[in-house]
Amino acid sequence: MKKILFSIGQYVDLTIKVFRKPEKGPVFRKQIANEINNLGIDSLGIVAIISVFMGAVVAIQTAHNITSAWVPVTTVGFTTRESILLEFSPTIICLILAGKVGSRIASEIGTMRVTEQIDALEIMGVNSANYLILPKIVAAVIIFPLLVIISMFLGIFGGWLAAVWMHVVTTTNYYAGITMDFIPYEIFYSMVKTVVFSFLITSISGYYGYYTNGGALEVGRASTKAVVMSSILVIVFNLIITQLMLG
């Protein structure tokens, strides 16, 4: 318990250091652009592949489970849309990003710690926490929602592709399903979740990397811990936000 409280205190302390004013505006903006590329654009491939296939699977599974003639065929499109918008794109994609981006951040910062690069920044008078972690948080908060929106489109597209190719439903029925009873608030809810998850993934991974102690083995451990803790907190906050916004 004492260890958990110490870690929470250390995390809060680091977050305060992270949210100080950046040293130089142009440098900070350049770093954000780099991080958008490293954390976001580099993740586009995996997000696209998983979204298309998951959308396809959801459509096929829904069609498979419709056994009653009373259930309209538009249900396939409707269920695919709801699953993708509410849960798959914001939560599952963020869990995947927690693995990909979280481990990258923790190992990058952890390696800088064990090779004294962070000490070098501190000696120069640079706020190392702010310099290393804030651009990653800002970049993730900007780019993750965009990735999730792309994932939503591709997931629904994947569902359509599977439905039409497998002759589950026609394009007209699928389209009718995905446009049926659409509530724009659901997009807002998904975006709120994504922004919170982006912050959690980058700040927690940054925390584990920043406080790495030792050598290469500890960098690996920090990276694993960052992914596990980010994933757990994404799931916990998913429940909290869902209860607050939809409950």
Place this chain on the structure above:
Amino acid sequence: MIETRHISKSFGDHLIIHDISIIFERGKTNLIIGPSGSGKTVLMKCIVGLLEVDEGQILYDDRTFTDMDFYEKKSIRQEIGMMFQGGALFDSMTVEENVMFPLTMFTTQSMEEKRERVNFCLNRVNLENVNKLYPAELSGGMKKRVAIARAISMNPHYLFCDEPNSGLDPKTSIVIDNLISEITKEYGITTIINTHDMNSVIEIGDHIAFIYKGKLWWVGNNSKILDTDNEELNNFVYATELTRRLKKQK
């Protein structure tokens, strides 16, 4: 000049350095020597502010560093250059970007002026045509020289070197030692070097502080160290069979 007054530092119940008072003079290469685990690195980290001391004061030219707030310490740090044991060059940046980094962060110089300064610093450490290389493409000696170039890029008043010769062959070690010594005298810098390399001690030890079991054991210079009657220091200086034989011959 840098002065430590009765500084102590412990981690939990383990006392690492105890009541150390030393004056490191300007324009001299001040060496902190001692066996592994004696507290040299902790002492240096306390002086540069990477670790907070438990007791005592650290003064940079009569400015009490230990009493300063975050922003005052930050301004002092812009007068400090440090060369780390492994170089601590930023892996994701080229040599030019590494040396330019402090200038980019803390000056308003144009790109032209910064490039000129980078080239000057690289030439000063005898490096040419390495601007576009990454640290992974450099040899150990070259990394150390780039680290020195980065440390002097802001015209520091204080230069810290942590084990500058570790991992280098004896010939390259002498080159690095002489470079640090020349730069110290040329720019009138207060230089503190953390080492256990006896060659460095003899070559450039203008002022030497021997730390043993966390305490200041002996203070002197390279002309006095070989003739000391301090037992612990003698055990450190004449640790190898070769040096013991040379002592007997002497």
